[in-house]
Amino acid sequence: MDSIILQNIWLIPCYPLIGAILALPWSLGWSGQLGTRPAGYVNILMAGVAMIHALLAVATGWELAPHQISYSWLHSSTLDINFPIEISTITLTATAVVTTISLVSQIYAVGYLEMDWSWGRFFSLMNCFGAGICGLVLTNSLFFSYVFLELLTLATYLLVGFWYAQPLVITGARDAFWTKRVGDIILLMGVIAIYPIAGTWNFSELEIWAQTAQLDPTVALLLGLSLSAGPLGKCAQIPFQLWLDEAMEAPLPATVLRNAVVVGAGAFVLIKLAPVISLSPLLLSILVILGVATAVCCALISIAQVDVKRVLSYVLSAYIGLVFIAVGTQNLDSARFILFNESFGMALLYMSVGAVIWTNITQDLTQLGGLWSRRPFTAMSMLVAIISFIAVPPLGGFWGFLQLVTSLWIEQPWLVGVILIVNTLTAFSLTRLFCRIFLGWVQPMSERSVEPFWLISIPVVSSAVFICHLPSIFYNLDLLPSWGKLDQMFAPLLVWSSISGITISGVIYGTNTVQKPIRLPLPALQNFFTYDFYIQRFYQLTIVWLVAVSARAINWFDRYVVDGLVNVIGLGTLFSGQTLKYSTSGQSQFYILFAFAGIIILGLMMGLLV
DSSP: OOOOOOOOHTTTHHHHHHHHHHHHHHHHHHSSSOOHHHHHHHHHHHHHHHHHHHHHHHHTTSSSSSSEEEEEEOOOOSSSEEEEEEEHHHHHHHHHHHHHHHHHHHHHHHHHTTOOOHHHHHHHHHHHHHHHHHHHHBBOOOHHHHHHHHHHHOOOOOOOOHSSSHHHHHHHHHHHHHHHHHEEEEEHHHHHHHHHHOOOOHHHHHHHHHOOOOOOHHHHHHHHHHHHHHHHTTOOOOTSHHHHGGGGOOHHHHHHIHHHHHHIHHHHHHTTHHHHHOOOOOHHHHHHHHHHHHHHHHHHHHHTBBHHHHHHHHHHHHHHHHHHHHHHHTTTHHHHHHHHHHHHHHHHHHHHHHHHHHHHHOBBBBGOOOTTTTEEEEEEEEHHHHHHHHHHTTTHHHHHHHHHHHHHHHHHHHHHHHHHHHHHHHHHHHHHHHHHSSSSSSGGGGGGGOOOOHHHHHHHHHHHHHHHHHHHHHTTTTTTGGGGGGGGTTHHHHHHHHHHHHHHHHHSSSOOOOOOOOOOOOOHHHHHHHTGGGHHHIIIIIHHHHHHHHHHHHHHHHIIIHHHHHHHHHHHHHHHHHHHHHGOOOHHHHHHHHHHHHHHHHHHHHHHOO
């Protein structure tokens, strides 16, 4: 029985796809009077089957040594492409996380989109998300990782543009798609380039090859940059961070799944590519610099936002920036732990704020407040998500940060200071979010707010309870150290950085001692943070302007040079034809005259060419 579960683990990505296919009659409007609700139930059922299979696989293969199952996909004389599946503790756990969050987000969507008219299309796309991410974490091939990343890009575009009648939705879907396409195209160049160099796309074989590879530093840098571009785009890191903010136009249940697991998919691939990336020390430094810049800048930007979703989108980019720091410093276990914690914490954060948005019909923080007495279960769930996201023991964020700063202190102590600053800023931003929603005076938009009905409340509360029990689960699996073995220097530093951010934010936004809204002494500095460091304006003045000018130049060249030349030739042919028709008189002297004239003109042209 155990071997059957693991040998057929390739079925886990297939279950969601089967659900999406079975929902086609409702997605295409063939269901008649049945409505679209059965499509949602079918997809939820298949997502549940995938989760059960994944959990059984974790229980079966937890203590087994990592091994691989391979299926032949394409074979030719010079090319052999297999679909390898890695069965290890990491991949099985990641699959269980993905399928669990996929199921919870779809159950949450039943309540959140209760009145929506297009259940079939929505739930089918959600299962495409689930299938793509399950295939991504299971495959041991760089080629198929790229294929699954492309599936996720397509599903992102379709889900962000789900409410396609709204202009902002279309703009957000388009910008998100094209921004990610830039990184995907560069990644494809790296995928193609590495095969003739390494002779394989298999991650395990690439790791062995990288141990003895002797590449020119320039080749190693360019190869690593191209392979890192895709993860940079997927994870919304500088300079690709703007797409995540615009993708917030998607229905919130889709945002839960995308921001909890899909955004981290790029980082998961980057961790697998770490042996290849380590061939270029300069590239590792670049990844650290990009991670630091993204973590600090996005944490600062999140503090200045008044839109709930924008706050969380920039917090997520900052948090994933820490993963890039871990990968750049080759602390891969810390990167995996932080990424794992981000999945559950971000899912609960978005479901909590979604419960507020669903009943209050606003996501503007200035219109919310005083909901603690009206929404106690949602408030407690958000508190759990916030504490798990920052370094507060015993929840997950603390252990990931502690492992990372302990490893960094010896070789790169300045990065410890960066992590403490980012943790403080994140604690400040999330506490500000909590205070503006649940504390303070009751605003008109929150006057009649109540807890949502059970299809929304149960996924939120159950996720909070699960996160609270994660430390004990990890401890029983010997994945966490005992309290007596904690680092006596870094553990207090991390806790105090969290307490500092929480306290300062709580005093400012949780009490009436400071007048709000908060204004910085310099209006220019206030606008600098509010408008995202003017990064979007910079893009408009550089890349967008360059593309627009190039498009106008190409349009002019096509209209007046290419099309103009064709028109001149056409007019010349028409004129000569109209002229020659008068020579058809039947008299031979006219034919001889035109023949001699043609010979003379041809001779003159050849003489000019010579």
